[in-house]
Amino acid sequence: xxxFSIAVAMLASLVAAGDFSKSCTDEHVDPATQVLTANCNAxxxxxxxxxxxxxxxxxxxxxxxxxxxxxxxxxxxxxSDCYVYRIEDPVYGPIFGTTRVWLSCSCNGSExxxxxxxxxxxxxxxxxxxxxxxxxxxxxxxxxxxEL
Numbered sequence: 416x417x418x419f420s421i422a423v424a425m426l427a428s429l430v431a432a433g434d435f436s437k438s439c440t441d442e443h444v445d446p447a448t449q450v451l452t453a454n455c456n457a458x459x460x461x462x463x464x465x466x467x468x469x470x471x472x473x474x475x476x477x478x479x480x481x482x483x484x485x486x487x488x489x490x491x492x493x494x495s496d497c498y499v500y501r502i503e504d505p506v507y508g509p510i511f512g513t514t515r516v517w518l519s520c521s522c523n524g525s526e527x528x529x530x531x532x533x534x535x536x537x538x539x540x541x542x543x544x545x546x547x548x549x550x551x552x553x554x555x556x557x558x559x560x561x562e563l
Contacts, residue, residue, distance in 0.1 A: 436501065436514045440464075444471065444497045444518070449490065451499065451518070471497060475529070477522045482529040494520035494527065
């Protein structure tokens with residue numbers, strides 16, 4: 416029983432670490448500027464919360480079929496009416512109450528979504544926590560096209 420309790424505690428800490436939905440609250444997109452703003456834990460160990468933002472036009476693009484992360488950006492060329500919403504994580508939600516944050520936009524007349532926090536594009540650049548919000552990071556500008 417003790418081993419099981421330790422395993423559950425370790426799993427819970429892994430779920431919470433680097434999780435945008437656990438580190439940030441009050442996320443919203445300004446429809447006029449397409450800037451995502453959230454109040455996020457600054458990771459200073461003092462519980463400091465900072466308002467931080469990310470320009471969706473610099474960090475995302477629409478490929479004609481889906482929204483994806485891109486340092487080339489230009490999401491606003493094809494998409495508008497963007498908003499964020501939360502859904503229960505299908506694996507950890509029932510156990511830990513974990514939610515996932517999604518971005519949804521109207522792109523060329525149809526809805527398109529992307530889960531914020533899943534960005535393999537940035538992991539090779541050491542920016543893997545750009546949106547997953549590790550305890551030390553807050554939202555920051557996307558890499559430039561030359562960095563990709």
